[in-house]
Amino acid sequence: MMAGGEKRTPMAAGIGSEWELGREGFELIRGLARRACGLDLKPGKEALVAARLARRARELGLNGIPAYLERIRREPGGGELVALIDALTTNHTSFQREPRHFDLLRERVLVPAARHGCEVAIWSAGCATGEEPYTILMHAAEVLGEARLASLRLVASDISTRALEVARTGIYSADRVGMLPEVWRRRYLQRGSGACQGYVRVKDTLRRRVEFQRRNLTGSLAGLPHFDVIFCRNVMIYLGRTVQELLVRRLRDRLVPGGWLLIGHSEGLMGIRHGLDYVMPSVYRRPQSGREQP
Ligand SMILES: C[S@@+](CC[C@H](N)C(=O)[O-])C[C@H]1O[C@@H](n2cnc3c(N)ncnc32)[C@H](O)[C@@H]1O
Known part of the structure; x- marks a missing residue:
């Protein structure tokens, strides 16, 4: 509840609609990634992060990014953290790269x-x-x-x-x-x-x-x-x-x-x-x- 008894809706929290991440959601993930493995998700990466979280949310059968963020919030150090890091890391590589x-x-x-x-x-x-x-x-x-x-x-x-x-x-x-x-x-x-x-x-x-x-x-x-x-x-x-x-x-x-x-x-x-x-x-x-x- 916000001051004056007003309910804090997802939009007010900056989370946005079902498949949007929003500023607050981005900051939550950013902080977790930094603490968990030093990843620096710079401002400007919101769309990339949202796309990756959306894919993970669908894998889990969740109906949107807010539901996924809720799961992460409930157990920030839990098993989902491993999958979250999997989703956030960029694994691009190749044989003989930089020969x-x-x-x-x-x-x-x-x-x-x-x-x-x-x-x-x-x-x-x-x-x-x-x-x-x-x-x-x-x-x-x-x-x-x-x-x-x-x-x-x-x-x-x-x-x-x-x-x-x-x-x-x-x-x-x-x-x-x-x-x-x-x-x-x-x-x-x-x-x-x-x-x-x-x-x-x-x-x-x-x-x-x-x-x-x-x-x-x-x-x-x-x-x-x-x-x-x-x-x-x-x-x-x-x-x-x-x-x-x-x-x-x-x-x-x-x-x-x-x-x-x-x-x-x-x-x-x-x-x-x-x-x-x-x-x-x-x-x-x-x-x-x-x-x-x-
Ligand atoms: C772009 S790939 C580079 C692969 C290979 N070294 C190359 O140059 O082709 C970066 C890798 O670093 C890993 N990585 C990022 N942060 C890490 C961390 N804190 N600990 C271990 N691995 C990490 C990612 O999971 C990803 O697979």
Whole structure:
């Protein structure tokens, strides 16, 4: 009830009609997303958020966005939060995306490791539907040889359970693998037949080498080893500034001295105190021990 006993209608609350989000609804979701995983839903994203919530509301058989917001309000930390985050995250990715990073991976990490017989640990942080870690694996298989893939520890994590489901199956529409060389497609993918016509699956020998984990990058990173390379590409653009700064420092602390942090080509660490050495756009290295900055 509002002052004077007036009832607060959905319109007065700024929620609008059945499939509209409204200002108050947007602020509610914005606050939840920020607290849950650092997502920064900037003003201007209202229509996108409304479309995603509408899809989720329909999945649940609810008759509109206000009903969905009501459910979220009733249990803000409840099970629906996982599905809400699934709905709000953007999982766009592709095989061989931003290929310069894979050249660097081969030349600066995999080839020396093969030469010296060293183990390598790599983390695809924010792996979405898996194309990034599988691309890493294919390059590793080329350089190390499939028989020596056991010397590679590859962790791939994301907060989105839906994206991870796809990643774990390793099944993709055949039109998504066109950028892989033909010989790789034959070597590392199985072509579907019958009901699976038009799909490919990453071969078992590769798939079982990836440790997929659901992990919130703003939450605990406990249990992770130190990595030679962290791919955290096209994730930070969705996060607020303070969260970005914190995350970069935490990723730095997960790198071995001299380890590499690769971010998206359109991302930058300008103005962020990170204590990493700049190598080239989107490529940073943890200094060797003794040269660490705060
Ligand atoms: C655009 S995709 C990038 C995929 C891949 N790294 C690439 O560059 O192609 C961004 C991914 O970051 C994930 N993400 C966003 N915020 C996250 C967080 N706080 N913790 C873990 N993953 C997050 C999203 O779920 C999404 O799958």
